[in-house]
Amino acid sequence: MSIFEYNGSALVAMVGKNCFAIASDRRLGVQLQTIATDFQKIYKIHEKLFIGLSGLATDAQTLYQRLVFRHKLYQLREERDMKPETFASLVSAILYEKRFGPYFCQPVIAGLGDEDKPFICTMDSIGAKELAKDFVVAGTASESLYGACESMFKPDMDAEELFETISQALLSSVDRDCLSGWGGHVYVVTPTEVTERILKGRMD
Amino acid sequence: MESVFGLVGKDFAIVAADSSAVHSILVHKTNEDKIMILDSHKLMGASGETGDRAQFTEYIQKNVALYQFRNGIPLTTAAAANFTRGELATALRKNPYMVNIIMAGYDKDIGPSIYFIDYIASLHKLDKAAFGYGSYFALSMMDRHYRKDMIVEEAIDLVDKIIMEIRSRLVVAPPNFVIKIVDKDGAREYAWRESIKDAPVPGV
Numbered sequence: 437m438s439i440f441e442y443n444g445s446a447l448v449a450m451v452g453k454n455c456f457a458i459a460s461d462r463r464l465g466v467q468l469q470t471i472a473t474d475f476q477k478i479y480k481i482h483e484k485l486f487i488g489l490s491g492l493a494t495d496a497q498t499l500y501q502r503l504v505f506r507h508k509l510y511q512l513r514e515e516r517d518m519k520p521e522t523f524a525s526l527v528s529a530i531l532y533e534k535r536f537g538p539y540f541c542q543p544v545i546a547g548l549g550d551e552d553k554p555f556i557c558t559m560d561s562i563g564a565k566e567l568a569k570d571f572v573v574a575g576t577a578s579e580s581l582y583g584a585c586e587s588m589f590k591p592d593m594d595a596e597e598l599f600e601t602i603s604q605a606l607l608s609s610v611d612r613d614c615l616s617g618w619g620g621h622v623y624v625v626t627p628t629e630v631t632e633r634i635l636k637g638r639m640d
Numbered sequence: 641m642e643s644v645f646g647l648v649g650k651d652f653a654i655v656a657a658d659s660s661a662v663h664s665i666l667v668h669k670t671n672e673d674k675i676m677i678l679d680s681h682k683l684m685g686a687s688g689e690t691g692d693r694a695q696f697t698e699y700i701q702k703n704v705a706l707y708q709f710r711n712g713i714p715l716t717t718a719a720a721a722n723f724t725r726g727e728l729a730t731a732l733r734k735n736p737y738m739v740n741i742i743m744a745g746y747d748k749d750i751g752p753s754i755y756f757i758d759y760i761a762s763l764h765k766l767d768k769a770a771f772g773y774g775s776y777f778a779l780s781m782m783d784r785h786y787r788k789d790m791i792v793e794e795a796i797d798l799v800d801k802i803i804m805e806i807r808s809r810l811v812v813a814p815p816n817f818v819i820k821i822v823d824k825d826g827a828r829e830y831a832w833r834e835s836i837k838d839a840p841v842p843g844v
Protein backbone atom coordinates (compact mmCIF):
# COMPACT_ATOMS: atom_id res chain seq x y z
CA MET A 437 0.00 0.00 0.00
CA SER A 438 1.27 3.47 -0.92
CA ILE A 439 2.44 5.76 1.87
CA PHE A 440 0.22 8.47 0.39
CA GLU A 441 -2.80 6.27 1.00
CA TYR A 442 -1.99 5.48 4.64
CA ASN A 443 -4.25 8.10 6.21
CA GLY A 444 -6.64 8.99 3.37
CA SER A 445 -7.67 12.48 2.25
CA ALA A 446 -9.56 14.54 -0.32
CA LEU A 447 -8.87 18.19 -1.07
CA VAL A 448 -10.24 20.58 -3.64
CA ALA A 449 -10.01 24.33 -4.28
CA MET A 450 -12.03 26.35 -6.78
CA VAL A 451 -11.95 29.88 -8.12
CA GLY A 452 -15.06 32.04 -8.31
CA LYS A 453 -15.80 35.67 -9.05
CA ASN A 454 -13.53 37.61 -6.64
CA CYS A 455 -13.65 34.69 -4.24
CA PHE A 456 -12.36 31.16 -3.78
CA ALA A 457 -13.45 28.03 -1.96
CA ILE A 458 -11.29 25.29 -0.46
CA ALA A 459 -12.75 22.05 0.85
CA SER A 460 -11.54 18.84 2.44
CA ASP A 461 -12.93 15.62 3.85
CA ARG A 462 -12.77 14.95 7.61
CA ARG A 463 -11.51 11.39 7.96
CA LEU A 464 -8.33 10.39 9.72
CA GLY A 465 -7.64 6.71 9.16
CA VAL A 466 -4.87 4.20 9.66
CA GLN A 467 -5.23 2.11 6.52
CA LEU A 468 -8.56 0.34 6.84
CA GLN A 469 -9.41 1.62 10.34
CA THR A 470 -11.02 5.03 10.92
CA ILE A 471 -9.52 6.85 13.89
CA ALA A 472 -11.30 10.20 13.76
CA THR A 473 -14.07 11.94 11.84
CA ASP A 474 -13.13 15.51 12.69
CA PHE A 475 -9.55 15.75 11.45
CA GLN A 476 -8.53 19.13 10.11
CA LYS A 477 -6.69 19.23 6.79
CA ILE A 478 -7.14 22.88 5.81
CA TYR A 479 -5.15 25.45 7.73
CA LYS A 480 -5.34 29.23 7.71
CA ILE A 481 -2.06 31.01 7.11
CA HIS A 482 -3.65 34.45 7.14
CA GLU A 483 -7.10 35.93 6.51
CA LYS A 484 -6.76 35.58 2.74
CA LEU A 485 -4.54 32.51 2.45
CA PHE A 486 -5.38 28.89 3.17
CA ILE A 487 -3.42 25.71 2.63
CA GLY A 488 -4.80 22.20 2.54
CA LEU A 489 -2.41 19.31 3.08
CA SER A 490 -3.27 15.83 1.84
CA GLY A 491 -1.25 12.66 2.21
CA LEU A 492 0.52 11.38 5.31
CA ALA A 493 -0.96 13.09 8.39
CA THR A 494 2.29 13.26 10.36
CA ASP A 495 4.08 15.02 7.49
CA ALA A 496 1.09 17.34 6.99
CA GLN A 497 1.32 18.35 10.66
CA THR A 498 5.11 18.81 10.54
CA LEU A 499 4.92 20.75 7.27
CA TYR A 500 2.14 22.97 8.59
CA GLN A 501 4.18 23.80 11.70
CA ARG A 502 7.21 24.69 9.55
CA LEU A 503 5.12 26.86 7.21
CA VAL A 504 3.44 28.78 10.04
CA PHE A 505 6.90 29.35 11.51
CA ARG A 506 8.22 30.71 8.22
CA HIS A 507 5.18 32.90 7.65
CA LYS A 508 5.34 34.40 11.15
CA LEU A 509 9.01 35.25 10.59
CA TYR A 510 8.08 36.81 7.24
CA GLN A 511 5.38 38.88 8.95
CA LEU A 512 7.86 40.12 11.55
CA ARG A 513 10.43 41.10 8.93
CA GLU A 514 8.17 42.45 6.18
CA GLU A 515 5.38 43.78 8.45
CA ARG A 516 2.76 42.38 6.11
CA ASP A 517 1.16 39.08 5.10
CA MET A 518 2.64 36.89 2.38
CA LYS A 519 1.07 36.97 -1.06
CA PRO A 520 -0.31 33.60 -2.18
CA GLU A 521 2.13 33.38 -5.09
CA THR A 522 5.06 33.96 -2.75
CA PHE A 523 3.72 31.43 -0.26
CA ALA A 524 3.36 28.84 -3.02
CA SER A 525 7.00 29.36 -3.95
CA LEU A 526 7.97 28.99 -0.28
CA VAL A 527 6.08 25.69 0.01
CA SER A 528 7.66 24.47 -3.21
CA ALA A 529 11.15 25.32 -1.95
CA ILE A 530 10.56 23.63 1.42
CA LEU A 531 9.32 20.48 -0.30
CA TYR A 532 12.22 20.36 -2.76
CA GLU A 533 14.73 20.73 0.10
CA LYS A 534 13.70 17.19 1.00
CA ARG A 535 14.00 15.95 -2.59
CA PHE A 536 15.66 12.63 -1.62
CA GLY A 537 13.66 12.05 1.55
CA PRO A 538 10.41 13.91 0.86
CA TYR A 539 7.42 14.89 2.93
CA PHE A 540 4.62 12.61 1.76
CA CYS A 541 2.16 15.45 1.29
CA GLN A 542 0.40 17.09 -1.59
CA PRO A 543 -0.54 20.68 -0.74
CA VAL A 544 -3.42 22.70 -2.17
CA ILE A 545 -2.93 26.44 -1.77
CA ALA A 546 -5.71 28.99 -2.20
CA GLY A 547 -5.63 32.72 -1.54
CA LEU A 548 -6.61 36.22 -2.60
CA GLY A 549 -3.64 38.05 -4.11
CA ASP A 550 -3.17 41.63 -5.26
CA GLU A 551 -6.47 43.44 -5.76
CA ASP A 552 -8.16 40.39 -4.23
CA LYS A 553 -7.62 38.28 -7.34
CA PRO A 554 -8.17 34.60 -6.44
CA PHE A 555 -5.12 32.35 -6.69
CA ILE A 556 -5.06 28.56 -6.46
CA CYS A 557 -2.33 26.03 -7.01
CA THR A 558 -1.31 22.51 -6.09
CA MET A 559 2.02 20.73 -6.17
CA ASP A 560 3.34 17.21 -5.89
CA SER A 561 5.31 15.95 -2.90
CA ILE A 562 8.59 17.38 -4.20
CA GLY A 563 7.27 20.84 -4.97
CA ALA A 564 6.34 20.86 -8.68
CA LYS A 565 3.83 23.69 -8.85
CA GLU A 566 0.64 23.35 -10.86
CA LEU A 567 -1.13 26.68 -11.32
CA ALA A 568 -4.72 26.52 -12.51
CA LYS A 569 -7.37 29.07 -13.33
CA ASP A 570 -10.38 26.96 -12.37
CA PHE A 571 -9.81 24.21 -9.80
CA VAL A 572 -7.13 22.04 -8.22
CA VAL A 573 -7.51 18.70 -6.44
CA ALA A 574 -5.39 16.41 -4.25
CA GLY A 575 -5.63 13.28 -2.16
CA THR A 576 -6.74 9.68 -2.47
CA ALA A 577 -9.98 10.79 -4.12
CA SER A 578 -8.23 13.03 -6.65
CA GLU A 579 -9.25 11.09 -9.74
CA SER A 580 -12.93 11.25 -8.84
CA LEU A 581 -12.48 14.90 -7.91
CA TYR A 582 -11.03 15.72 -11.34
CA GLY A 583 -14.09 14.26 -13.01
CA ALA A 584 -16.60 15.88 -10.69
CA CYS A 585 -14.99 19.32 -10.83
CA GLU A 586 -14.57 19.25 -14.62
CA SER A 587 -18.25 18.59 -15.11
CA MET A 588 -19.63 20.83 -12.36
CA PHE A 589 -17.36 23.85 -12.66
CA LYS A 590 -18.22 27.03 -14.47
CA PRO A 591 -16.24 30.28 -14.39
CA ASP A 592 -17.23 33.38 -12.40
CA MET A 593 -19.56 31.80 -9.87
CA ASP A 594 -20.47 33.91 -6.86
CA ALA A 595 -19.78 32.76 -3.29
CA GLU A 596 -23.12 31.00 -2.75
CA GLU A 597 -23.05 29.08 -6.01
CA LEU A 598 -19.36 28.27 -5.57
CA PHE A 599 -20.10 26.76 -2.16
CA GLU A 600 -22.82 24.54 -3.62
CA THR A 601 -20.63 23.43 -6.50
CA ILE A 602 -17.53 22.62 -4.46
CA SER A 603 -19.63 20.80 -1.85
CA GLN A 604 -21.33 18.60 -4.41
CA ALA A 605 -18.05 17.87 -6.17
CA LEU A 606 -16.38 16.90 -2.88
CA LEU A 607 -19.19 14.73 -1.53
CA SER A 608 -19.80 12.84 -4.75
CA SER A 609 -16.06 12.13 -5.12
CA VAL A 610 -15.40 10.96 -1.56
CA ASP A 611 -18.39 8.63 -1.79
CA ARG A 612 -16.41 6.66 -4.36
CA ASP A 613 -13.29 6.51 -2.18
CA CYS A 614 -13.18 4.29 0.87
CA LEU A 615 -10.26 6.15 2.44
CA SER A 616 -11.82 9.61 2.52
CA GLY A 617 -15.16 11.01 3.57
CA TRP A 618 -17.00 11.20 6.91
CA GLY A 619 -18.25 14.67 6.05
CA GLY A 620 -16.73 17.76 4.54
CA HIS A 621 -15.14 20.99 5.65
CA VAL A 622 -15.61 23.97 3.30
CA TYR A 623 -14.13 27.46 3.52
CA VAL A 624 -15.49 30.14 1.16
CA VAL A 625 -13.35 33.27 1.16
CA THR A 626 -14.33 36.65 -0.26
CA PRO A 627 -12.43 39.94 0.18
CA THR A 628 -14.67 40.81 3.13
CA GLU A 629 -15.38 37.56 4.95
CA VAL A 630 -14.50 33.92 5.47
CA THR A 631 -17.34 31.41 5.81
CA GLU A 632 -16.57 28.03 7.29
CA ARG A 633 -19.13 25.26 6.92
CA ILE A 634 -19.26 21.58 7.86
CA LEU A 635 -20.97 19.22 5.42
CA LYS A 636 -22.76 16.08 6.42
CA GLY A 637 -22.44 13.39 3.78
CA ARG A 638 -22.44 9.62 3.83
CA MET A 639 -20.85 8.82 7.18
CA ASP A 640 -18.92 5.81 6.03
CA MET B 641 -0.13 -7.92 20.28
CA GLU B 642 -0.51 -5.12 22.76
CA SER B 643 -3.78 -3.33 23.35
CA VAL B 644 -4.13 0.16 24.78
CA PHE B 645 -7.31 2.17 24.87
CA GLY B 646 -8.64 5.28 26.55
CA LEU B 647 -11.74 7.41 26.89
CA VAL B 648 -12.84 10.74 28.32
CA GLY B 649 -15.60 10.93 30.94
CA LYS B 650 -17.40 13.74 32.71
CA ASP B 651 -14.37 15.19 34.52
CA PHE B 652 -11.87 12.39 34.25
CA ALA B 653 -10.04 10.35 31.64
CA ILE B 654 -9.29 6.65 31.75
CA VAL B 655 -6.51 4.71 30.04
CA ALA B 656 -6.36 0.92 30.09
CA ALA B 657 -3.63 -1.32 28.74
CA ASP B 658 -2.90 -5.00 28.69
CA SER B 659 -0.03 -6.12 30.90
CA SER B 660 1.70 -8.98 29.14
CA ALA B 661 5.34 -8.69 28.14
CA VAL B 662 5.72 -11.07 25.23
CA HIS B 663 8.77 -12.23 23.28
CA SER B 664 7.84 -14.32 20.23
CA ILE B 665 5.91 -17.28 21.71
CA LEU B 666 7.04 -16.73 25.29
CA VAL B 667 5.18 -14.62 27.88
CA HIS B 668 7.87 -13.10 30.09
CA LYS B 669 5.48 -11.55 32.58
CA THR B 670 1.80 -10.76 32.91
CA ASN B 671 1.96 -7.73 35.19
CA GLU B 672 3.95 -5.27 33.07
CA ASP B 673 2.77 -1.70 33.64
CA LYS B 674 2.51 0.04 30.28
CA ILE B 675 0.84 3.21 31.51
CA MET B 676 3.44 5.73 32.66
CA ILE B 677 2.39 8.47 35.07
CA LEU B 678 4.09 11.55 33.60
CA ASP B 679 3.31 13.98 36.39
CA SER B 680 0.58 14.70 38.90
CA HIS B 681 -2.15 15.07 36.25
CA LYS B 682 -0.93 13.20 33.16
CA LEU B 683 -0.89 9.60 32.03
CA MET B 684 0.71 8.01 29.03
CA GLY B 685 -0.37 4.56 27.90
CA ALA B 686 1.99 3.13 25.30
CA SER B 687 2.12 0.05 23.11
CA GLY B 688 4.69 -1.22 20.66
CA GLU B 689 8.31 -2.38 20.65
CA THR B 690 9.16 -3.18 24.29
CA GLY B 691 12.54 -1.42 24.52
CA ASP B 692 11.35 1.64 22.62
CA ARG B 693 8.24 1.83 24.79
CA ALA B 694 10.12 1.71 28.10
CA GLN B 695 12.86 4.11 26.98
CA PHE B 696 10.68 6.61 25.18
CA THR B 697 8.02 6.92 27.88
CA GLU B 698 10.70 7.43 30.50
CA TYR B 699 12.38 10.05 28.29
CA ILE B 700 9.10 11.96 27.99
CA GLN B 701 8.42 11.64 31.73
CA LYS B 702 11.82 13.10 32.61
CA ASN B 703 11.45 15.94 30.12
CA VAL B 704 8.02 16.82 31.48
CA ALA B 705 9.58 16.96 34.96
CA LEU B 706 12.49 19.07 33.65
CA TYR B 707 10.09 21.63 32.20
CA GLN B 708 8.39 21.93 35.59
CA PHE B 709 11.75 22.38 37.35
CA ARG B 710 12.92 25.01 34.88
CA ASN B 711 9.72 26.99 34.57
CA GLY B 712 8.00 26.47 37.89
CA ILE B 713 4.71 25.45 36.29
CA PRO B 714 3.66 22.11 34.78
CA LEU B 715 3.02 21.56 31.08
CA THR B 716 -0.58 21.44 29.89
CA THR B 717 -1.78 18.14 28.43
CA ALA B 718 -1.84 19.64 24.94
CA ALA B 719 1.71 20.92 25.30
CA ALA B 720 2.96 17.56 26.56
CA ALA B 721 1.21 15.79 23.68
CA ASN B 722 2.70 18.17 21.12
CA PHE B 723 6.16 17.78 22.69
CA THR B 724 5.82 14.00 22.44
CA ARG B 725 4.72 14.27 18.81
CA GLY B 726 7.69 16.52 18.10
CA GLU B 727 10.13 13.99 19.54
CA LEU B 728 8.56 11.16 17.54
CA ALA B 729 8.55 13.26 14.36
CA THR B 730 12.22 14.24 14.71
CA ALA B 731 13.24 10.64 15.27
CA LEU B 732 10.99 9.35 12.48
CA ARG B 733 13.41 9.79 9.61
CA LYS B 734 16.50 8.88 11.60
CA ASN B 735 15.76 6.17 14.14
CA PRO B 736 12.01 5.78 14.59
CA TYR B 737 10.44 4.84 17.90
CA MET B 738 7.91 2.08 17.28
CA VAL B 739 5.62 3.26 20.07
CA ASN B 740 1.91 4.11 19.87
CA ILE B 741 0.72 6.41 22.62
CA ILE B 742 -2.52 7.44 24.26
CA MET B 743 -1.88 10.44 26.48
CA ALA B 744 -4.50 11.44 29.03
CA GLY B 745 -4.47 14.52 31.21
CA TYR B 746 -6.53 16.83 33.35
CA ASP B 747 -6.11 20.59 33.14
CA LYS B 748 -7.92 22.86 35.59
CA ASP B 749 -9.36 25.18 32.95
CA ILE B 750 -9.95 22.66 30.16
CA GLY B 751 -10.90 19.51 32.02
CA PRO B 752 -9.97 16.01 30.89
CA SER B 753 -8.57 15.22 27.46
CA ILE B 754 -6.90 12.39 25.61
CA TYR B 755 -4.51 12.53 22.67
CA PHE B 756 -3.89 9.81 20.12
CA ILE B 757 -0.26 9.72 18.92
CA ASP B 758 0.68 7.20 16.27
CA TYR B 759 4.19 5.70 16.01
CA ILE B 760 4.70 7.87 12.91
CA ALA B 761 3.81 10.95 14.96
CA SER B 762 0.25 11.66 13.80
CA LEU B 763 -1.41 13.61 16.62
CA HIS B 764 -5.13 14.01 17.21
CA LYS B 765 -7.25 14.98 20.19
CA LEU B 766 -10.08 12.47 20.70
CA ASP B 767 -12.78 11.39 23.12
CA LYS B 768 -12.04 7.70 22.60
CA ALA B 769 -8.96 6.00 21.19
CA ALA B 770 -7.42 2.54 20.93
CA PHE B 771 -4.32 0.79 19.55
CA GLY B 772 -3.40 -2.76 18.68
CA TYR B 773 -5.50 -5.75 17.65
CA GLY B 774 -7.68 -5.01 20.65
CA SER B 775 -8.61 -1.71 19.01
CA TYR B 776 -10.91 -3.51 16.56
CA PHE B 777 -13.03 -4.57 19.52
CA ALA B 778 -12.43 -1.53 21.75
CA LEU B 779 -13.41 1.06 19.14
CA SER B 780 -16.53 -0.85 18.14
CA MET B 781 -17.62 -1.29 21.76
CA MET B 782 -16.98 2.39 22.41
CA ASP B 783 -18.85 3.43 19.26
CA ARG B 784 -21.83 1.52 20.58
CA HIS B 785 -21.75 2.31 24.32
CA TYR B 786 -19.76 5.51 24.78
CA ARG B 787 -21.59 8.71 25.63
CA LYS B 788 -20.22 12.12 26.50
CA ASP B 789 -20.07 12.90 30.25
CA MET B 790 -20.17 9.39 31.63
CA ILE B 791 -19.53 9.01 35.36
CA VAL B 792 -16.66 6.85 36.61
CA GLU B 793 -18.79 3.78 37.26
CA GLU B 794 -20.29 3.86 33.77
CA ALA B 795 -16.89 4.36 32.17
CA ILE B 796 -15.33 1.49 34.14
CA ASP B 797 -18.29 -0.65 33.17
CA LEU B 798 -17.54 0.12 29.52
CA VAL B 799 -13.83 -0.63 30.05
CA ASP B 800 -14.77 -3.97 31.58
CA LYS B 801 -17.05 -4.74 28.65
CA ILE B 802 -14.16 -3.99 26.28
CA ILE B 803 -11.75 -6.18 28.26
CA MET B 804 -14.33 -8.97 28.20
CA GLU B 805 -14.64 -8.61 24.43
CA ILE B 806 -10.87 -8.66 23.89
CA ARG B 807 -10.47 -11.71 26.14
CA SER B 808 -13.19 -13.67 24.42
CA ARG B 809 -12.64 -12.69 20.78
CA LEU B 810 -8.89 -12.18 20.30
CA VAL B 811 -7.02 -15.42 19.61
CA VAL B 812 -3.87 -14.45 21.56
CA ALA B 813 -5.77 -12.43 24.09
CA PRO B 814 -3.79 -10.84 26.91
CA PRO B 815 -5.09 -12.19 30.25
CA ASN B 816 -4.45 -9.16 32.45
CA PHE B 817 -5.12 -5.44 32.16
CA VAL B 818 -4.25 -2.35 34.16
CA ILE B 819 -6.59 0.65 34.38
CA LYS B 820 -5.43 4.12 35.35
CA ILE B 821 -7.49 7.25 35.83
CA VAL B 822 -6.72 10.98 35.84
CA ASP B 823 -9.05 13.61 37.27
CA LYS B 824 -8.87 16.79 39.31
CA ASP B 825 -7.34 14.84 42.20
CA GLY B 826 -4.51 13.59 40.02
CA ALA B 827 -3.31 10.60 38.05
CA ARG B 828 -3.37 7.25 39.75
CA GLU B 829 -3.80 3.53 39.27
CA TYR B 830 -7.46 2.59 39.43
CA ALA B 831 -7.52 -1.20 39.21
CA TRP B 832 -6.00 -4.35 37.74
CA ARG B 833 -8.14 -6.88 35.92
CA GLU B 834 -6.28 -10.14 36.31
CA SER B 835 -7.27 -13.59 35.20
CA ILE B 836 -3.75 -14.97 35.66
CA LYS B 837 -1.61 -14.00 38.63
CA ASP B 838 2.20 -14.02 38.45
CA ALA B 839 4.19 -15.35 41.39
CA PRO B 840 5.06 -12.31 43.50
CA VAL B 841 8.58 -10.92 42.99
CA PRO B 842 10.59 -10.36 46.18
CA GLY B 843 10.82 -6.61 46.77
CA VAL B 844 14.03 -4.76 45.85
